[in-house]
Amino acid sequence: MIFPLLAAAPTYGLPAYLLLSAVLFALGFFGVLLRKNTLVIYMCLELMLLASTLALVAFAHFQGTLDGAVFVFFILTIAAAEVAVGLAIIVALFRKRHTIQVEELNHLKH
Amino acid sequence: MSDTLFIILAVLTVASALLVVVNKNAVNAALGLLISLLGLAGLFVLLDAPLLAFVLLMVYAGAVVALFLFIIMLLDTTPGAAKPFKKMTIVASLVGAALLVSGICSLAKRAVLPAAPETIAVPSMKNYAEQLFTTYLLPVQVVGFMLLIAMLGVIVLSKKFDQTEGAK
Numbered sequence: 001m002i003f004p005l006l007a008a009a010p011t012y013g014l015p016a017y018l019l020l021s022a023v024l025f026a027l028g029f030f031g032v033l034l035r036k037n038t039l040v041i042y043m044c045l046e047l048m049l050l051a052s053t054l055a056l057v058a059f060a061h062f063q064g065t066l067d068g069a070v071f072v073f074f075i076l077t078i079a080a081a082e083v084a085v086g087l088a089i090i091v092a093l094f095r096k097r098h099t100i101q102v103e104e105l106n107h108l109k110h
Numbered sequence: 111m112s113d114t115l116f117i118i119l120a121v122l123t124v125a126s127a128l129l130v131v132v133n134k135n136a137v138n139a140a141l142g143l144l145i146s147l148l149g150l151a152g153l154f155v156l157l158d159a160p161l162l163a164f165v166l167l168m169v170y171a172g173a174v175v176a177l178f179l180f181i182i183m184l185l186d187t188t189p190g191a192a193k194p195f196k197k198m199t200i201v202a203s204l205v206g207a208a209l210l211v212s213g214i215c216s217l218a219k220r221a222v223l224p225a226a227p228e229t230i231a232v233p234s235m236k237n238y239a240e241q242l243f244t245t246y247l248l249p250v251q252v253v254g255f256m257l258l259i260a261m262l263g264v265i266v267l268s269k270k271f272d273q274t275e276g277a278k
Contacts, residue, residue: 012116015218017157020120022214024127026207031131033203034195039136039182043143046174047127050150053166060233061157063223069233070241072162076169077253081260083174087181088267094185 017058024051038090038100042083049079116156123149140178147171159233 024047031044053072060068094100126149129142147170154163242250 011113014223016116016120017153018218019215020124020153022211022218023124025214026211027124027127027131029210030203030207033206034131034199036195037136039178039185040130040139043130043139043178046143046170047130047146050147050170054150054153057154057157057159057162059223061159066233066237066241069159069162070238070246072159073165073238073242074246074249074253076165077257080169080173081257083177084264085260085267087177088264091181091184092267100185 014058014062018055021051021055021058024048024054036102038093038102038105041102042086042090046079046083049075112156115152119149119152119156122146123153136182137179140175140182143178144171144175147175161233161235161238 028044028047028049028051031047032041035041035044053075056068056072056075060066090100093105097105099105123146126142126145130139130146133139133142147166151163151166151171154160154166
């Protein structure tokens with residue numbers, strides 16, 4: 001433990017962190033299915049990504065290896081690139097269609 | 111102390127994540143994402159990874175949420191224009207999310223972690239650097255190239271091409 005103040009025998013182990021990660025992931029999933037604003041859907045996607053990083057860090061901590069934590073570095077890098085490209089696509093979409101509500105973006109349907 | 115902090119941070123993270131999902135205003139959703147990130151960074155510190163918590167705050171809170179807010183203000187979508195959710199959609203998404211949680215929980219109950227290695231790696235800056243520059247050297251370079259490609263892609267996407275250019 002880096003902070004000795006926090007070292008007093010934590011009772012919340014891996015299952016608690018995994019449950020929290022699952023709940024966060026499910027909340028993000030719920031948002032992706034429910035919301036109609038493309039930007040908010042994107043935020044919920046980010047939430048799902050963060051939940052998975054929490055699971056990875058918890059696994060790495062309770063296993064005593066660094067591999068999971070190093071993976072989180074890569075996930076953060078990919079997420080940064082993904083957000084930049086995704087938001088650029090949303091802006092391009094808004095320029096062309098003047099809306100970002102998903103129910104109005106149905107040109108492939110008809 | 112650690113337990114109390116875990117509960118506080120977990121509740122903070124989940125509550126603000128809920129705020130992201132249910133809030134009608136996109137700006138409030140972005141701020142909820144920010145608070146959720148702060149809670150998650152605290153959890154990372156609890157998990158002995160302060161470096162990752164710092165990187166998370168730098169990349170997400172510093173860049174991603176700022177970018178989101180910037181785009182929200184640029185696009186200027188009126189929150190009043192949004193249609194209300196259909197009941198069917200709400201029920202279906204709730205059932206989907208609940209199934210996901212139960213699935214993950216049943217998997218986590220039965221999962222067995224492989225035996226821990228004999229030497230427990232200390233999550234220090236030096237050990238991260240050693241991993242990144244020896245075992246994961248190729249992925250680091252690939253990720254660097256991917257960032258470059260993403261940058262080029264964003265420039266191409268946001269550039270306004272002349273409409274008459276193709277006709278000539």
